[in-house]
Amino acid sequence: LSMVNVSDGEVLGDLLRSLRRNVDRVTGDGAYDTRDCYDEIAAKGAVARIPPRENAQYWEKGHPRNSAIILMHQFGLKNWKEKSGYHERSLAETGVYRFKQLTDDQLTSRTFNSQHTEVMVINTMNRLGMPEYQ
Structure with a gap:
């Protein structure tokens, strides 16, 4: 949950x-x-699965984003998504969609602090039904 004037990429590091x-x-x-998102992901020791923008340019030599651009140019966006595992993102999107269908398509609280509390409750409820992976 973030304010309307904050982009998703800005809060990834936090x-x-x-x-x-x-x-x-x-x-x-x-x-x-x-670059900030890739830096934060690398600092966590993780691999980024982010589709490069259509007009993406190469970054410095050896940057992981460059291989995504190369694969996308060679095989197309659809094949890049399959090869990189990006399609798993749809599982999270589906979970949020299903929860919205059960409750409502919007939060009922009007103030930001109350919305934060409401989202914390929603997240707790979502975790109760999640499978444990090994």
Whole structure:
């Protein structure tokens, strides 16, 4: 949950730094295709699964984003998504969609602090139904 004037990519670092567990990959849409996001993901020791923008240019030699651009140019976006595992992102999107269908498509609280509390409750409820992976 963030204010309307804050982009997803701007808060990624705060989200990752607050995690106490290891992260092996971070999957996000094109909004996360920024140097700051890649830096935060690398600092966590994770692999970025972010589709480069259509007009993406190569970054410095050896940057992981460059291989995503190369694969996308060679095989197309659809094949890149399959090969990189990006399609797993849809599982999270589906979970949020299902929860919205059960409750409502919007939060009922009007103030930011109350919305934060409401989202914390929603997250707790979502975790109760999640499978444990080994």
